[in-house]
Amino acid sequence: MIEFSKACVHDFSAKDDKDALLMPYYDTSDPRYFDKGKKKMAEDKNEHFYASDGAKTWIELLRKTALFDKKTGKSLLSQTQRNFRKEREDSKQTDIFHTPILDIPCKDDYGLMDINPFGLGKRPRFSTITYDLNDSKITVTGSGEYGLATIFDYDIVIFMVSHLVRQMNKLKNDVERGVKNPKLPPRIMHVNVSDLFKYIEIEDGGYQHKALLSKLQRLKGTLVEIEKKLDKSTRRVGSLSLIGDYAIISKTKTGNISSFELEVPRWIYDGVVRQGDPTVLTLCDEYMLIKNGYHKFLARIARKSAGEDSWDWNIRHLYERSGTPQTLKDFQRDIKKAIDDLKEDPIKEYTIIYKETGKGRKKDLDIYISKTVVDPIKK
Structure with a gap:
């Protein structure tokens, strides 16, 4: 039986109760549920907890994390980090629940950028992906009903991360301007579907609206299980969801979703908000314009x-x-074709080529990726 805290059943439209939606729910069938109904979860020793859990304001974050220079006493979070682009002076501050589509760079969590926590095709796959890496073992599973998220579904995760980074950028700029103790961004985003479609560069049509719910279902049902092999590994451990809970807020007269609430998963929120140096990287400027799954894969791994x-x-x-279910031979064929296609429509910022070596059974293929040097005169 799933038992919700009172905060979880508040009206989503109540503006003054947005932060209340951050309250967790407890599954009373979970063996960690204990203490005679006090709704307290036992601490799982394998799960990574942050000292900053529960911090709602800038000062609370600093106190809980002790992220300051011990020599000077200056906060390490008081300056805009390298992952945050300076805000234009003429841009207006906005609420995270109604963030307009501006020039927001695409951000992704670098802890998962060297693998694919999704399928590469446009259709969902139902088989498990396993990565047996040097530092960890990573298993990606989807729901039996909806399957794994696709690399195109994952654009919604990038949208979510990018907007959260922008909110933290604004907060840090406010601190630099002298604003005292601003509140940290909430984990609940209000997403306008038309704005989402503009950001991820897809047509705002009936088919895409109908497909949106399936995208959310696949993202919600995709779990990334990470088990460390080496203590020095910087990867998180445990079970990670690509998105948290979501709720449809409004629909059009034709039944299409027009807005929805989206919860930022704890691991993404902590990586952006509760770290001295956020665990994100900026993707190439035209990433969302890439409509080939292999090209998106190459763009992420190049970055x-x-x-x-x-x-x-x-x-x-x-x-x-x-993570492809293809054979090595078929994958090699498709990657070569994908790279050949880049000659006509290259990935911005990177040059990707391949070279075949050896003969017969010793025949091999190497992929070379390099940062594209832009001539400032021709730019």
């Missing part, structure tokens, strides 16, 4: 591995990180 320099991948290693 994580090559960054501002260069990197090379052997096809076998790239195959292991793709």
